Amino acid sequence: MARTNGGKQAAISEDAQMAAAAVATTATTDEVLESNPLRDPRDKRLPRVAGPCVLVLFGVTGDLAKRKLLPAIYDLGNRGLLPPGFSLVGFARRDWAHEDFAQVTYEAVKQYARTPFRDEVWKQICEGIHFCPGEFHDDGAFDVLSMMLKEIDETRGTGGNYAFYLSVPPKFFPTVVEQLKRTGLAKAPDGSWRRVVIEKPFGHDLKSAQELNAITSAVFPESSVFRIDHYLGKETVQNILALRFANTLYEPIWNRGYVDHVQITMAEDIGIGSRAGYYDGIGAARDVIQNHLLQLLALVAMEDPTSFDAQSLRREKEKVLKSVRLPDDLGLETIRGQYTAGWQGGEKVIGYLEEEGIPADSMTDTYAAIKLEVANRRWAGVPFYLRAGKRLGRRVTEVAVVFERAPHLPFSKDDTEILGQNALVIRVQPDEGITVRFGSKVPGTAMEVRDVSMDFAYGESFMESSPEAYERLLLDVLIGDPPLFPHQREVELSWQILDPIEDYWATHGRPEGYPAGTWGPPAADAMLARDGRVWRRL
């Protein structure tokens, strides 16, 4: 693994030709895949394995890389899902050799991987680990990277297939993408592929999202851009589709005739921690509602797709997002809050404005609740309440579909006093599963009916080693399978929903305080109370 020395422009085009020649023999084109005699759609044991490729990771020293990405790569290897020859290139402004980066990876794997550590797996991965030192604006560093990749193609047989993972703050996207263009790395020779993976935030409003997209789409075609919304990699979220479209039980009641309203919640118990720089000025609505919660809404509300391929799925999600209507009175039906000092799970914690790095007059929402309507035949008149916040009572993400009360109760009023509404709850985290809430007779001689819950959790939730969302998504990137990645159109539609709300907030007062450890500001409760409803107690 000799380090190549400084990049020389002249050498590159010659190398490019050599690489193209190498590619011709290692190409993993669709025709080759289809004619693979050892594959058969009926052979369901054989996992989807990516073809030979290189993953180039920018921002390897970051939090995301350490906690999620590097461990996920190891876990994929451990499950036998990485192709022979798979190589990982780290890029960062550190004066490291390949071995140093291998050591960093090793430590991240030891600490955060979900599957047991096995020497042979580590050996396989370690052999393919490379490091390229440099700053993003340093042309020389990218020339070195380009040469390094060509060398890897030769020594590891990776066939010119590269995925570039930008695990860096979005302000660096333009520089990095421009460098990939300049060095020709963004352009795939015939028979190979180039993909770019970007993390949220995808802008902070419609305009910036479009600008960001202009940057990537000037260099990469939309089909090569993979936007990570890690919620979509979660088993339970995918299970929403199975639940809805593989059963007959729910579909008949999945509409305004039976559904009273839907509550989508993402509550965190933590504060902003060390992420002040990122969080302030962004807030809960942009950070979470714009992407995760609107994606959940789309999956719950969409019509059945003609198939589960990316195009059909995205089309249905887009239709829902397009039908979303904002409330008439943004003042009453969109609520924001900001946590103040309080007690969180037995611990005394400071308020948002006292957090390090937060200006004393910050207007950032650490809590947001909004009421939306999906204006179509299925959902007209059914409110979708979305809420997200930090420093709430506990960490929980769920989608609750709350049904109408029974039209007539043949019991006396007293018997059913404490009977609530039926609900179907998709628990996304931390305890993944499904809960159905319904009324049941309390044992005894009197007819007393009350709410009970029926739970289902598939075994995955018992295995510490169950696949992490990032594993699934990384694998999909390497395979080139896009259904679980939001399309730019979905990103823009989501901003179109959120922008008017943010605009309204910017000019109307400030977020209401709520003590840490509670469930948000009183106005959020009042919003539901006016509709004769209450938030689920979580």
Place this chain on the structure above:
Amino acid sequence: MTSFNLTDTQASKISSTLTKLRHQMGAPAVGMVLTLVVVCDEAGQYDSVRAATEAAREHPSRILVVIGRDPKEPNRLDAELRVGESSPGEVVLLRLYGELTKHAESVISPLLLTDTPVVVWWPGGAPDVPAGDKVGKLASRRITDAHASRDSVKAIVGRCGGYVPGDTDLAWTRLTTWRSLLAAAFDQNVGRVKKGLVEASPGHASATLLASWLSDRLDAPIEVGESSGPGLTAVRLTLASGGDLTLTRSDARLATLSRPGQPDRRVALARRPTSELLAEELRRLDPDEIYAATLRHLAGGTK
């Protein structure tokens, strides 16, 4: 873990005790997704139960372990119930004595979970026609293990005759990692394969199956050769375009993939514990058509 012993008992008592135990534990909230029946002897019981319990972490199950004891003793059924072990689900060890050893199905069928799949696993000796067996008949999936027989190649060849959709053998499951690597190698253009060789320690049923699968899929003669092991050690395919594509593994852990004109690459290819093999089996309960085709090909080739 709560464990409970019942001596000289019946299925109905076992069933009601299970319900009682579950209620005492506050009725585990988890739905069990299948019943796994393990048919084994006392010597193999410990390891099999362990593997089954571990597999049940992924697939919460009721595990019924049928242990045949002395058929000459008077008829008797003893049961050991375990609820709330480290995994979800329940384990019931059933010890059968006397004539009852021949009528295990009468004990099992009232204990099966209602309306969910039933899987039978014979970790040791298995009937010639698993689907014809009285216990096997209760199941939609029947798992045998040729490697448990003294002559594993003979055992796997024997499976051809008794095959019924829903049958599968762990000698086949053990190959998934090999097959998946080979398939990945063929994701790049390899061209026609002229002939091939699978090497393994002598009398290795998985090697026989792998050769049969390759030969069936590649339409080329594939031989089985002997090596000093451990287990499977190599697949060598001679390409029409010249040169060999080889996958070699000498330490049962790390393999090397070589092909003409490309650098050698090392890949992890470790042997998997039984629990993982079993978990793979439980993941898909539909008939394995590729296994069937491989057996058919084997029967055609080894008369």
